Amino acid sequence: MAEFFAQYMPAWGAYLLTALISVALLLAVVGLGALFFIWAERKVAGRIQDRLGPTRTGGKFGWLQSLADGIKLITKEDLAPADADRLLFRLAPYVSLAPSYAALLALPFADGWVGWEINTSVFFLLAILGLEVFGVILAGYASGSKWSLFGGMRQAAQVVSYEVPLGMCGVIPVFLCGTMSLTTIGNMQAGWATNWLIFHDPFTFMVFWVYFTCAVASVNRAPFDLAEAESELVAGFHTEYSGLRWSFFFMAEYNSMFVVSGLAAVLFFGGWNGPVPIFASWKAAGGGWEIVADLAGCLNFIGKAVLGVMVMIWVRWTLPRLRIDQVITTCLKYCVPLAAFCFVGALAWQLASLPSPNDWLSPDPAGRAAVREPWVERAEDGAERSGTSGAEELARLAEDKR
Amino acid sequence: MLAAIDLHGFLFVLFALTACVFAAGVLFSSNIVRMAFNLVLSLGSSAGLFFLAGAEFVGAMQLMIYVGGTLVLLVFGVMLTAQHRFLEMRTNAGEWVLSLLVGGALLMVLLQAAFSVSQWNTPYAQRDQVEIDESKSATPIAAALTGVRVDKLEETNPRLRAGKSGYLMPFVIVSMHLLVVLVGAAYLARPRMAVRQMRRGG
Amino acid sequence: MATANREQIIELDVRTDELLVNMGPQHPSTHGVLRLVLKTDGEIVTHVEPHIGYLHRCAEKIGENLTPRQWIPYTDRMDYLAAMNMNLGWSLCVEKLLGYELPEKARHIRVIIAELGRIASHLVGMGTYGLDLGTFSPFLYAFREREKILDLFEEVCGARLTNSYITPGGVTGDLPAGWLEKCEAFLDQFVPVITEYHTLLTTNAIFIQRTAGIGVISREMAIDYGCTGPVLRGSGVDHDLRRDGEERYTEMYDGYAFEVIVEKDGHYPRDHDYPPVPPEAVLGDCWHRFYVRMLEVMQAIDIVREGIEFYRASSGDWGHPIKLNTKLPKGEVYLETECPRGQMGFYLVSDGSAIPWRVRARSSCFCNLSVTEELCRGCLLADVAAIVGSLDIVMGEIDR
Amino acid sequence: MAGLLATITVSHYLAVGAFFFVTGVLCMATKRNALGVLMGIELVLNGANLNFIAFGSQYLREETLGLDGQLIALFVIILAAAEAAVALAIALSFYNAHSTIDVDQGDELKG
Known part of the structure; x- marks a missing residue:
């Protein structure tokens, strides 16, 4: 696109324009996603609670309800309390939204369908999601309200604690696949559902639930939504916010929910690889068929991620909220040891070459083992060429990994 | 263009x-x-x-x-x-002037140093041809931490080739260091004041 | 079982400044316009001071300018969640002064209505308690059932919330035809719903964690502070005015078989149908108060069923309201009744005219609320909501 | 401008690193708040990191530090985290003892 614009304007302008357009597109994705999820939350919550939820706006099912809400929020007065630190108060929602938005950059929607193909994407995602807390802390501090301050403090304590088990859970699929690239991890789980990493061994099955718990906690959803606990802290960190800035916090929250669910889908549920390999042959055919297969995979992935979000919604409307000490206890006493135990267990399982369901269902090793990072292949070539001891060592490593 | x-x-x-x-x-x-x-x-x-x-x-x-x-x-x-x-803890103006003077001088020296070495300030011509999967991936770093250097497969020095160029030892040292630091930090920030709390909700 | 009254040392790693926080009067979990001034040290609450009076409407003074029957609508607005029971208390008080003997049929109507009111009130208490603990859905499930009770009330007297149905002299009208069947149908479908509540709240692990061992009111403390109702019985004191009250009130329940809901030897009456007391729970804590309410709902259902049978069997008049300008005999009376939230007392002094010379109401929630200060000392911020919620206060009754 | 953009070299990275370093040093020198001093240290370390990364980057030079640059940067980050934890503990301890976090007032040798 930059080349196209470059015909009409200076090069730097072309780049800037291109960047702006891409950013606007991705923001639209975030916005539309939030619109959908807020509508879904209201519908699901309504159904759970014997209500109908929105029914009128936009005709059937009230599917335009979030848009109407959005218009209302845009037209609302943007208030800042007199005691607030004006600059930080105004910036905080953006600080919260930006990382959650940036996380989409490295999340693959299908094989190769990713904004930025980065080799350490698991790590990058976890890192960037951890940054979202800054917006909340700043909002809590800058609002000049004690309730907000409580919310910010709680959020800081909670997120810093939960990042530990979350990272440990995320690392297990990384070790099993030998790569941090989400695209590669996803591709390694091609084939039947038995090849999904959650079914790899009992430990990965267990660790998924730990991951999900920690993910719910790290995106600040009930029963871990202590930062905004409405029955204790009025509305916590966003007590003083109104209008569009308030909605930015929610866009960030819903987007983060989608990202952690998507991450779970790739790490444990095969990403774009369905329970049944319907499109595998299309994918192999290449050309237009491959695009169709990728599109189906993309829908598959989005379906899984949305399912994860729906479970979070379901949990939110079912469970009471934990107390702050119980939240920290849950993390330190249960999640961290469990994650560490599963970490060791899963690695031991892999090391001992114990069977996983995929071995007896489809013994064809075309799945995980065939997918390798390029450097491994090159290292193997190098090992064949030189025969030096370092290369042998490496080849052995690569062998083990297989 | x-x-x-x-x-x-x-x-x-x-x-x-x-x-x-x-x-x-x-x-x-x-x-x-x-x-x-x-x-x-x-x-x-x-x-x-x-x-x-x-x-x-x-x-x-x-x-x-x-x-x-x-x-x-x-x-x-x-x-x-x-x-x-x-x-809000303000620094007085005298300190500002002094420190900015010193800082400016230091910055000048450093910039001079940065741009004076010709090896450093000559652009790398073959940049577009560089393919760096090794350094982009986390795996070689992890391998280096365990003592295996993926990027030095052609190493001729036998001592370095035997895994001595890896970072296993520093890695272990840093891990122990971290542990010690955590314990130390916990000790430093240990409770000094105990509030006797009667009847916790009872 | 954990012991109550254990000392615990909370260590503070950083010397922080005391934070003075206003919880209320506009706060989601203070049940109306209660204002709690909290002194907190981080998350730990060191001092709580309840401030009341934001809903004061001079109801008692108004009562000194109206005839007793005219004042009935004002009693509705005291405990607006159990208006029927408020009406009942005042009516009995006036009848006591008049020496009025109630017809058999009116007595059973009153029992049915009062117990339905108790169910409705406890449903709100239960639902909002879930809300205080951060779960929204049980609130709506509770309100769904409460709406059905309000429908029944509406059919009886035309009003849903401020009923003014029970009046001195009886009730304002007989039960409409077919009402009893509707009531029975409601009870039949309501019983299984209670199991849902137990699943969502009573036995929920998080719920138990949030309530068990929190806000323990010891037996002595409950008596010292003058706590009544489920708060008192939740602390293990076997006291229920429906059994232990004044004769004028207990005779209303003559012939009804019910057992006071209080823990005896680690068991509650009829808890065999329901989840047992969890090991974490301490007698007198939030969980027990909640559980007592839940069991009282079951108890009330049985009493209503009995009442329906008695009503069908009884004959005669349903009791007519006294005339608006009935002259009151000279004298003073005081009568306490067992309302859903505790013992509600009405005091009436008459100088012989149709308008009382002096009217006072004894609020149960006021006494129950007074425990807050001692209960919340040293608890966490989130526990304040849990404790205040478990006392199930209605500000309309406290402030009057 | 285009000429500058086309020729990003190690020196440019070093210049940014130098700026970080100087800012950090000035922060350490001028801030009275203990935590402000801590932030200065973070800036200095980050400036050093930037240099290591620049020297290790294969985009910028023919012969590089290779993985060594990245690994040293990693170690610096880890040590910075450890240092921040200790410094924070010291700051809080100091605050507990003196009821202030003004480092200018911490000139006595007892806790």
């Missing part, structure tokens, strides 16, 4: 400018929370520079540990001690 401007350069200027502006913001703001905020953005932008230089793992690490961990801790500390008399 686009060759006159490459993405690397453009992004470099972008990230470098934001990083420097916010670093200056840390220096010149007197409110401690704003300082922390500026520091977050500054370190985040420098993580962008890391990504740009091809060190993606280190960049993500920077985001996770530095920005996500250390700075949250810092802000936490700020909030714990955030009383109005500490929020």
